[in-house]
Amino acid sequence: MSAAPAVLHEVPIDLGDRAYPIVIGHGLLGAAGTWSGLPKASSAMVVTNTTVAPLYLRSLTEALKPHFRDVHQVTLPDGESHKDWQTLNLVFDALLSRHSDRKTVLFALGGGVVGDMTGFAAACYMRGVPFVQVPTTLLAQVDSSVGGKTAINHPLGKNMIGAFYQPVRVVCDLDTLDTLPAREFSAGLAEVIKYGPIADMEFLDWIEANLDALMRREPAAVAHAVRRSCEIKARVVAQDEREGGLRAILNFGHTFGHAIEAGLGYGEWLHGEAVGCGMAMGIELSRRLGLVDAAFAQRLTALLQRAQLPVRGPRLGEDRYLDLMRLDKKAEGGDIRFVVIEQPGRAAMRPAPEAMVREVLAHCTA
Ligand SMILES: NC(=O)c1ccc[n+]([C@@H]2O[C@H](COP(=O)([O-])OP(=O)(O)OC[C@H]3O[C@@H](n4cnc5c(N)ncnc54)[C@H](O)[C@@H]3O)[C@@H](O)[C@H]2O)c1
Ligand SMILES: O=C(O)C(=O)C[C@@H](O)[C@H](O)[C@H](O)COP(=O)(O)O
Numbered sequence: 494m495s496a497a498p499a500v501l502h503e504v505p506i507d508l509g510d511r512a513y514p515i516v517i518g519h520g521l522l523g524a525a526g527t528w529s530g531l532p533k534a535s536s537a538m539v540v541t542n543t544t545v546a547p548l549y550l551r552s553l554t555e556a557l558k559p560h561f562r563d564v565h566q567v568t569l570p571d572g573e574s575h576k577d578w579q580t581l582n583l584v585f586d587a588l589l590s591r592h593s594d595r596k597t598v599l600f601a602l603g604g605g606v607v608g609d610m611t612g613f614a615a616a617c618y619m620r621g622v623p624f625v626q627v628p629t630t631l632l633a634q635v636d637s638s639v640g641g642k643t644a645i646n647h648p649l650g651k652n653m654i655g656a657f658y659q660p661v662r663v664v665c666d667l668d669t670l671d672t673l674p675a676r677e678f679s680a681g682l683a684e685v686i687k688y689g690p691i692a693d694m695e696f697l698d699w700i701e702a703n704l705d706a707l708m709r710r711e712p713a714a715v716a717h718a719v720r721r722s723c724e725i726k727a728r729v730v731a732q733d734e735r736e737g738g739l740r741a742i743l744n745f746g747h748t749f750g751h752a753i754e755a756g757l758g759y760g761e762w763l764h765g766e767a768v769g770c771g772m773a774m775g776i777e778l779s780r781r782l783g784l785v786d787a788a789f790a791q792r793l794t795a796l797l798q799r800a801q802l803p804v805r806g807p808r809l810g811e812d813r814y815l816d817l818m819r820l821d822k823k824a825e826g827g828d829i830r831f832v833v834i835e836q837p838g839r840a841a842m843r844p845a846p847e848a849m850v851r852e853v854l855a856h857c858t859a
């Protein structure tokens with residue numbers, strides 16, 4: 494499968510005594526050198542799922558063996574619909590049945606679902622044990638493994654039960670993306686595209702010029718997309734770890750997107766698909782608010798379409814969308830606050846008139 498181990502980039506995330514590196518490269522999963530600098534402990538627990546386990550669990554377990562006396566494993570059911578209490582408990586069952594102590598290091602091997610749940614388990618187990626993110630989807634490498642948001646879903650809302658809890662290291666082995674289905678790769682591109690309009694127009698230009706290479710998974714293009722995405726996210730999180738303000742820009746498209754995910758039932762649309770469509774709605778809202786012109790809204794929408802992402806939402810009904818969005822974590826006193834694009838490359842959080850939101854929903858649903 495993999496080339497010789499090679500670290501291409503190390504992106505630091507500057508969080509004082511909780512700082513950590515995001516290591517990006519090839520052949521890292523099975524390379525013992527990648528795992529130097531881990532906390533000292535007698536045991537590790539690799540958390541993964543039924544799809545990823547046959548692909549990468551053995552390789553990671555072998556690489557960890559020189560570092561820990563015991564390397565345990567727990568394999569969860571796959572899917573967003575399993576990002577819940579019942580599945581989280583499987584991690585605690587595994588930890589307790591192995592007599593795991595409070596130094597045990599958890600390794601999240603998989604996409605964002607495994608990553609968010611492992612991080613939350615690490616935050617809770619014995620009131621906190623260290624964890625390492627080993628993201629194996631594009632979405633997880635460019636976004637979910639970085640920044641310490643951990644959570645499970647509630648039937649009424651996405652990521653409603655969780656904690657801010659940082660990993661001690663993120664290891665992005667780009668080779669794992671070779672086995673990712675095309676639909677999942679496109680879902681990851683949604684979060685890559687997000688960084689352009691919110692923070693970096695040069696990056697948006699680069700994505701437009703290189704989208705075909707990205708979709709062909711040309712290694713240099715994928716490596717650049719992962720690196721630049723991580724740099725932008727690390728910069729934002731370092732300034733506002735707990736989303737007091739600035740960090741909310743990373744939520745562009747998510748107020749609409751999370752409503753789609755919860756409204757349809759988790760797993761019907763992928764997170765990245767819902768966010769892609771949510772960004773099409775968010776840019777339409779920004780246009781109606783007079784912040785960006787029609788040409789920019791069309792430019793972003795066309796890019797999402799080229800990435801094979803949906804730009805029209807399901808017909809849940811405007812009242813249902815609004816009900817779901819009132820539960821969004823950015824809402825205050827029942828008032829929904831949306832991340833809008835103030836000008837290309839700059840985002841902010843704002844309320845919007847309900848009538849206008851209804852117009853956007855009518856305009857952007859199938
Ligand atoms: N914490 C954060 O900051 C943050 C950011 C963005 C998204 N998220 C969360 O991340 C989740 C979405 O993550 P995702 O898109 O990675 O979905 P996912 O974790 O469900 O993974 C997608 C699918 O790909 C499979 N898979 C994973 N790696 C693979 C590989 N290398 N080859 C083949 N198949 C592979 C998985 O088993 C799954 O079926 C959502 O729950 C979302 O809320 C969190
Ligand atoms: O890291 C962040 O902050 C983000 O908002 C990144 C999002 O892509 C991600 O989906 C996040 O989990 C959403 O957070 P939530 O607070 O809206 O649940």
Ligand SMILES: [Zn+2]
Pocket residue numbers: 636684747764768
């Ligand atoms: Zn997201």
